[in-house]
């Protein structure tokens with residue numbers, strides 16, 4: 001039995017429900033998926049400020065432990081590197097998972113995200129993960145995160161615009177709330193459309209099945225023990 005914890009870094013219960021359904025729809029028969037929303041922080045993540053304040057709650061879930069692997073289900077991959085230092089199993093971010101998956105399906109991929117202001121973060125992640133050559137463009141549907149599940153038209157238009165203008169082989173959906181549109185958009189646009197929640201779930205399962213977890217040599221070794229004070233005092237690593 002494999003146990004995965006899929007963490008929604010925002011506090012929107014409906015989105016946590018969608019994320020859990022998406023992960024369970026692709027999980028293997030022997031995998032138990034628990035989906036959890038953030039106990040504190042923003043109701044959606046649409047800015048650097050939102051992202052920064054979502055991280056403590058993500059790390060609190062990782063610190064609880066008890067799973068074979070973890071998925072951080074927000075396209076900014078908030079807290080991914082910090083989570084890898086403390087997790088007792090592999091940690092996969094949905095942006096990283098979607099980008100890796102896209103490169104296995106074509107020469108180029110474009111990212112379609114929510115608000116235009118989140119394009120910068122997606123661009124940073126493309127560089128952080130080394131996909132500069134593979135990524136052919138960034139587009140936004142300009143729909144707020146909490147409305148994206150019901151925003152088929154503007155999201156489809158942004159995907160069609162990306163496929164047309166970038167000539168990309170693959171599309172990557174830049175929000176955990178977009179998962180429900182994958183198959184439909186892929187059929188209509190005749191291009192593979194990758195959802196990060198599904199991709200991250202399967203990648204996490206694969207690493208666990210291979211008996212692999214984050215290296216604890218060097219950069220992702222456990223953090224040096226130290227005291228934490230104020231509202232973060234429970235995060236102390238002593």
Ligand SMILES: NC(=O)NC1=NC(=O)NC1=O
Nearest residue numbers: 044045074075114175176
């Ligand atoms: N591009 C995005 O805005 N992504 C996201 N914001 C969230 O709150 N969850 C996401 O996946």
